[in-house]
Amino acid sequence: MSIESPALRRIQPSQTIAVSAKARELKRQGRDVISLGAGEPDFDTPDNIKEAAIKAIRDGKTKYTDPDGMIELKEAIVGKFARENALTYKTSQIHVAPGGKPVIYNALVATLAPGDEVVIPAPYWVSYPDMVLLAGGEPRFVETTAADGFKLRPNSLEAAITPRTKWLILNSPSNPTGAAYSADELKALGEVLKRHPQVWILTDDMYEHLLYDGFKFATIAQVVPELYDRTLTMNGVSKAYAMTGWRIGYAGGPEPLIKAMAKMISQTTSNACSIAQWAAVEALNGPPDFIPERAEAFEKRRDLVVSMLNQARGLHCPKPEGAFYVYPSCEGLIGKRAPSGVVMANDEAVVSELLVGEGVAVVQGAAFGLSPFFRISYATSTEILEDACARIQRFCAAVD
């Protein structure tokens, strides 16, 4: 008899975390391994943010706060939404949790009835389907294509919606593809959503500040105001401010939903760390100049990686609009023989052979619901990326 509950048995451990663990294990054995599996910036948290946390400790800001976030942080978030997204929220419409992940989870657990459906465009961030399953819902995947820029099109959305659809999850720029929706593309999806008032929209805007070639960020509640009353606009400080370890995520949404999420968090994790909340206040209210500087560094890395991967035999790498991921197709390697002699039947085999053969850790497309692809996180130095891409080219050249 398994110790696991029926709900837990519905889900898998995170495959992206599994890849990082496998790469670490090989490193421990003395192998020269480059890990391009993890989704976190290599930059450090800026000093002014660290100082705000140190000051919070010195000032004794070390007690419980309101379970769904302290008022000072909620005010900073209201300011951020108004300034950057032209979205008006009151502090009573804001939810703060220990990371973006729990914000999404709290929203799903607070609202899903057994059998409710959640439309998830594929490829998707690994955690969405499992969080839906844990919350008792049913993920409904809609595959996108590289030709469509890995973006959900209105007719596919229309076809996926049923009377049981409770949520649509949008993520722009996307993990794992880097694809981002323009205002016009969101408006076209909005036209479909306006016809289906039972559908709520959860938009995950975590990578908002990582956009390239002058691409302008848009979020659905801003560009389709008719959907404001059923949209949860989720964001966080993890990626833009290089604060993955601090664990602060937040969202703005309609009051009844935010109240339901507050009820949920009050009986589970309770508040995010008070010190990290003060650091997030400084992140959102402090000088933002480092954000475009870092985005520029990411843009150069994207260009390097896309160019080098497109010179590898059997790979095709689209150029994404944002985030710090690329999602190349490895269709040209499927059915071929790796240098070890193994015939690679799918993207999982490609990824495994690449790790064993050349010591480069990436994540198979199967983990994100669309094969045969793999995801590379380019949130690391140019030197390491050049080395990794040269190894990938060598691996591909040796496949026959």
Ligand SMILES: Cc1ncc(COP(=O)(O)O)c(C=O)c1O
């Ligand atoms: C698309 C997306 N949403 C949410 C998160 C979760 O962010 P956090 O680390 O704040 O929980 C991540 C982290 O990888 C992500 O890629």
